[in-house]
Amino acid sequence: MEAHPCCNALFTHTQFQDGALRHTITVQDVEDIAFGGAVLGTGGGGDPYVGKLMAQRAIELHGSPQMISVEDVPDDEYIMCAAGIGAPTVLIEKILRGDEAETVFRALEAQLGRKAYAVMAAEAGGVNGTIPIAVAATLKLPLVDADLIGRAFPEIQLAIPTLHGIAATPMVVADEKGNHAVLSTISNHWTELIARSMTAAMGGQILSALYTMTGRQAKYATVPRTQSLCLRIGQTLREARHGKGNTLHALLAVTGGTHLFRGKILDLDRKTEKGHVRGVVTIQGLDEFRGETVAIDFQNENLIARSGERVLAAVPDLITILDQDTSYPITTEGLKYGLRVNVIGIPCYEQWRTPEGLALGGPQHFGYDTPYQPLAVKGAQ
Amino acid sequence: MAHRLGIDVGGTHTDAVILDEENRLIAKTKARTTADVSSGIEEALTHILAMPHVDAAKVRYAMLGTTHCTNAIAERKSLAPVSAIRLGAPATLSIPPLYSWPQDLQKKVLRHSFILDGGHEFDGREITTIKAEQIDQLVRDLTGNVEAIAITSVFSPVNAEHEERLRERLVSEFGSEIPLTVSHEIGSIGLLERENATVLNSALIRTALLAFNGFRDAMRRQQLDAQLFLSQNDGTLMSVEYAQRYPILTIASGPSNSLRGGAFLSGLKNAIVVDVGGTTTDVGVLVAGFPRESALAVDIGGVRTSFRMPDLISIGLGGGSIVRQSEEGMTIGPDSLGYRLTSEAIVFGGSTLTTTDIAVSAGRAQIGDSNLLPAEVHTISHDADALIQQMVERCIDGMKLSADPVPVVLVGGGSVLVSDQLAGASEVYRPEHFDVANAIGVAIAPISAQIDRVFSYERFSREAALEEAKGQAIEKAWQAGALKDSIEIVELEELAMAYMPGQATRIKVKAAGVLLTS
Numbered sequence: 002m003e004a005h006p007c008c009n010a011l012f013t014h015t016q017f018q019d020g021a022l023r024h025t026i027t028v029q030d031v032e033d034i035a036f037g038g039a040v041l042g043t044g045g046g047g048d049p050y051v052g053k054l055m056a057q058r059a060i061e062l063h064g065s066p067q068m069i070s071v072e073d074v075p076d077d078e079y080i081m082c083a084a085g086i087g088a089p090t091v092l093i094e095k096i097l098r099g100d101e102a103e104t105v106f107r108a109l110e111a112q113l114g115r116k117a118y119a120v121m122a123a124e125a126g127g128v129n130g131t132i133p134i135a136v137a138a139t140l141k142l143p144l145v146d147a148d149l150i151g152r153a154f155p156e157i158q159l160a161i162p163t164l165h166g167i168a169a170t171p172m173v174v175a176d177e178k179g180n181h182a183v184l185s186t187i188s189n190h191w192t193e194l195i196a197r198s199m200t201a202a203m204g205g206q207i208l209s210a211l212y213t214m215t216g217r218q219a220k221y222a223t224v225p226r227t228q229s230l231c232l233r234i235g236q237t238l239r240e241a242r243h244g245k246g247n248t249l250h251a252l253l254a255v256t257g258g259t260h261l262f263r264g265k266i267l268d269l270d271r272k273t274e275k276g277h278v279r280g281v282v283t284i285q286g287l288d289e290f291r292g293e294t295v296a297i298d299f300q301n302e303n304l305i306a307r308s309g310e311r312v313l314a315a316v317p318d319l320i321t322i323l324d325q326d327t328s329y330p331i332t333t334e335g336l337k338y339g340l341r342v343n344v345i346g347i348p349c350y351e352q353w354r355t356p357e358g359l360a361l362g363g364p365q366h367f368g369y370d371t372p373y374q375p376l377a378v379k380g381a382q
Numbered sequence: 383m384a385h386r387l388g389i390d391v392g393g394t395h396t397d398a399v400i401l402d403e404e405n406r407l408i409a410k411t412k413a414r415t416t417a418d419v420s421s422g423i424e425e426a427l428t429h430i431l432a433m434p435h436v437d438a439a440k441v442r443y444a445m446l447g448t449t450h451c452t453n454a455i456a457e458r459k460s461l462a463p464v465s466a467i468r469l470g471a472p473a474t475l476s477i478p479p480l481y482s483w484p485q486d487l488q489k490k491v492l493r494h495s496f497i498l499d500g501g502h503e504f505d506g507r508e509i510t511t512i513k514a515e516q517i518d519q520l521v522r523d524l525t526g527n528v529e530a531i532a533i534t535s536v537f538s539p540v541n542a543e544h545e546e547r548l549r550e551r552l553v554s555e556f557g558s559e560i561p562l563t564v565s566h567e568i569g570s571i572g573l574l575e576r577e578n579a580t581v582l583n584s585a586l587i588r589t590a591l592l593a594f595n596g597f598r599d600a601m602r603r604q605q606l607d608a609q610l611f612l613s614q615n616d617g618t619l620m621s622v623e624y625a626q627r628y629p630i631l632t633i634a635s636g637p638s639n640s641l642r643g644g645a646f647l648s649g650l651k652n653a654i655v656v657d658v659g660g661t662t663t664d665v666g667v668l669v670a671g672f673p674r675e676s677a678l679a680v681d682i683g684g685v686r687t688s689f690r691m692p693d694l695i696s697i698g699l700g701g702g703s704i705v706r707q708s709e710e711g712m713t714i715g716p717d718s719l720g721y722r723l724t725s726e727a728i729v730f731g732g733s734t735l736t737t738t739d740i741a742v743s744a745g746r747a748q749i750g751d752s753n754l755l756p757a758e759v760h761t762i763s764h765d766a767d768a769l770i771q772q773m774v775e776r777c778i779d780g781m782k783l784s785a786d787p788v789p790v791v792l793v794g795g796g797s798v799l800v801s802d803q804l805a806g807a808s809e810v811y812r813p814e815h816f817d818v819a820n821a822i823g824v825a826i827a828p829i830s831a832q833i834d835r836v837f838s839y840e841r842f843s844r845e846a847a848l849e850e851a852k853g854q855a856i857e858k859a860w861q862a863g864a865l866k867d868s869i870e871i872v873e874l875e876e877l878a879m880a881y882m883p884g885q886a887t888r889i890k891v892k893a894a895g896v897l898l899t900s
Contacts (some may be wrong), residue, residue, distance in 0.1 A: 055476045095537065098472045098476060338674075
């Protein structure tokens with residue numbers, strides 16, 4: 002099928018599986034969404050496990066939030082986004098207190114003089130896909146079925162609203178100790194720089210409320226249907242595992258993805274550069290890929306997959322490495338010598354494929370000269 | 383002269399071996415594994431000590447790989463109720479201790495849960511100080527109502543001060559006999575996984591003590607005066623004193639033992655080991671004499687922990703696997719006759735076609751009565767035998783690290799099914815005593831210890847941090863019983879922490895050495 006930037010089937014679903022426009026998020030849904038979030042995490046974004054437990058616990062304490070479509074948000078109402086910021090290695094050890102959400106949303110509402118109509122995930126991939134469910138449950142607000150990226154990205158300004166001139170600030174960050182700060186900046190790039198240093202001072206992991214936008218803006222400046230996509234990914238994989246189906250084929254069908262490679266990890270070169278984990282994982286082909294070797298560059302997330310000089314997939318398209326037996330996504334921190342894996346590519350959201358989108362989040366942003374070659378867009382199931 | 387006894391509890395058989403001071407096999411035996419585990423162990427022990435050439439007075443070391451703790455968790459039996467105490471508030475309040483556990487296990491194990499002020503940041507700063515009034519209240523809550531204690535403090539692998547302070551206080555209040563575990567001695571970074579393992583450990587301490595004392599009593603009845611070691615999940619050994627404090631480490635030690643036994647019997651340090659039992663075949667890899675670990679975290683009884691298992695491919699192929707021929711073609715396994723092989727397979731007078739019948743027909747083995755095989759079996763045995771070899775070869779290919787052929791070691795009673803000519807194998811080893819490779823693996827395993835800490839490369843130079851980490855691991859291995867001069871660093875991993883200033887880096891080091899035998 003030919004790639005075309007305007008017909009990305011992955012993000013064009015309009016209804017939930019049962020045909021309803023609203024969906025009540027259950028404890029089981031959280032499990033499934035967390036799994037989908039790991040797939041969209043493309044190796045980064047943090048292990049969704051802690052976010053999943055936080056969301057499940059929040060639902061037990063406060064009840065299930067509603068998932069609503071972005072079309073359901075009135076044009077003049079405000080949506081505020083929630084995201085954890087910090088090192089995944091810190092979050093798996095120092096879990097959030099749980100009421101940071103109230104702190105940051107109340108402070109942001111006070112700053113703007115407006116109430117939030119709904120909560121939205123800033124980032125669908127990784128742990129930030131499930132933390133907003135906990136936030137929505139705690140605040141008793143609906144969760145918008147969308148996010149700002151459609152994958153995981155390591156910096157605040159790497160988001161679709163930046164392409165539309167929508168500011169991340171005013172932004173509020175809070176730690177578990179009770180500290181909070183309101184941030185106003187001149188650009189989303191500055192927001193990233195300042196928030197990052199505040200994160201370190203506050204203990205490496207904080208919760209933020211940011212990217213406030215109106216319902217009108219959200220209809221063009223977000224990636225729609227990503228929460229329900231994560232839900233479907235998790236459900237499909239669970240059903241495939243349960244029925245002993247082929248989990249890889251099920252995953253490719255639901256994401257509209259491409260099977261790029263199968264092999265075992267031969268070499269892993271991981272180091273720190275400019276505060277990010279950078280590295281290359283080398284995978285040697287098995288079965289039909291025997292005799293071929295693929296190298297994947299990562300910087301928190303998987304960025305470029307190459308077979309020799311040939312680029313198989315490149316950021317902002319999604320590259321996810323899966324355990325061969327279970328199809329569980331493997332984070333860049335979980336990569337290990339000898340592991341047998343499948344590599345899949347999933348086409349990114351269409352706005353990332355525009356010249357502006359590629360200038361913001363394409364290979365050059367991450368320091369590669371490689372020109373972006375879009376992955377084929379297939380009809381998702 | 384010091385001889386060693388090795389006992390390995392498997393799913394079907396409990397195997398025992400005695401090795402002399404040169405690690406030569408003096409005796410071997412197999413007993414049926416029993417539901418209580420202990421009586422099967424005692425039967426194997428009694429039997430082997432009565433064998434010719436065995437002199438109990440010479441056996442100075444006993445190494446035991448047991449499933450007591452695995453079974454206690456799997457069956458939710460013999461577990462002490464634990465008071466789980468976490469230091470970290472106000473952080474971590476969003477997920478209470480044992481939150482994700484299966485309900486039935488949580489009900490069995492959780493007596494109390496507390497989240498008190500304390501814990502540290504990633505760089506070792508305090509999140510908050512420990513509050514004396516909270517600790518006093520804790521002591522009042524526990525008094526008269528505590529059987530086992532688990533203490534977990536946030537970032538204790540970086541700074542264990544709060545765990546140590548609370549332990550000191552609770553031991554002074556409730557005595558040193560109470561089962562008490564602190565998390566930094568159990569696991570690495572990852573609060574919930576470490577806390578889970580810490581709580582399970584406290585729940586197991588009394589059961590493990592009873593099991594180990596039971597084994598010591600059995601040794602005494604057999605006039606066996608030997609120092610006791612327990613096999614742990616990474617394939618190394620720990621002293622019984624250490625195992626009594628950390629019984630959780632005995633979980634899932636079986637697969638490592640067969641890999642190590644295969645390495646020892648073949649004399650190879652880098653090889654693929656194929657262990658063919660009655661029902662399954664496990665294929666693992668030895669790297670520098672150690673089993674390669676899986677990257678996935680291990681669930682114990684439905685509880686997520688940070689323990690690692692050897693990286694294995696397991697398939698349903700064994701000596702009792704059932705062979706079927708249908709229109710879609712031939713299938714082997716995954717179902718097996720198991721212990722009924724010796725009554726229901728064709729060569730034993732039964733009517734079920736098994737892989738053992740195929741091996742007999744193909745001339746690989748002489749088991750039972752080959753005259754019982756009908757002509758139809760002989761006509762398909764060539765194809766069935768080829769399929770068996772393909773199944774094994776596919777596993778070997780999946781485990782190999784390069785396209786180059788590697789040595790393959792065949793162990794386990796079912797390995798008679800497998801050819802000496804395997805694709806991908808540079809050479810196939812079929813060592814003597816392959817049928818008790820697991821028990822031999824237990825007997826000859828090294829003593830090891832591991833550390834996992836976060837260092838700031840701005841405060842320490844990288845070299846100084848690595849030296850410090852290695853020194854701590856070596857010290858720990860020595861404390862666990864390894865001969866100091868033999869201790870080597872067998873694994874070193876650096877993991878830079880994303881977004882952190884000060885070049886925060888997590889260093890994991892494992893040191894291992896041979897048993898101190900003098």
